[in-house]
Amino acid sequence: MRYDVTTGPIDARELEAAVAHPGAGAICTFTGIVRDNSRGQSVTHLDYEAFAEMAVPQMRHIGQEIKDRWPGARVAMAHRTGKLEVGEVSVVVCVSAPHREEAIAACKWGIDTLKESVPIWKKEHAADGTYWIEGDAAKPA
């Protein structure tokens, strides 16, 4: 299992290789990408900040829960921090499982839970100003 918070580019293929094994018939990979718009405004770039010493254990906790809920699953997750331009990969969640149903369900649960509980924040640089995104709220920075 692999859980990273990194300032460098994330290679989804590398995470897939980390979860691949002969008993896994399916690998589901979710890739999150910086979008050029948010809340009706154009976005120039994002800054991601992490509480890394807590984010990595929190990711490991999600991975463990996936393994408990979907026996046979293997998990890898990576989140990037620092300045990211439109089109760059911010997060990858990768799950292998014996069959596709488990791989897809576990991957969806993994990214949903990561967004709710892993201490990472984004600061959005938009056409109308700079905002800290907090859950569903955008607060002027």
Add this chain to the structure above:
Amino acid sequence: MAVAIGVRVRLFARLREQAGFETEALEVAPGSTLGDVYDNLRRNHPALEPNRDVVRGAVNQEFSDWDTVVSQGDEVAFIPPVSGGF
């Protein structure tokens, strides 16, 4: 009995910018809770978010309730709602 205990406070994202620091040593009364530490911090840094409902506390990298009692040497972090992902 000690008259004060020392904790290390860490702030992140918007809270860090409001207070103007990332990490600070703070002395609090023995028996202080996580909530007491935050209130104490707000007295020194009035710009810090007044609504505790939008802040979560963590002690030694574990999310903790506001009534958790802190101990000498604890790392106490305050964080806004998270927004990782995409």
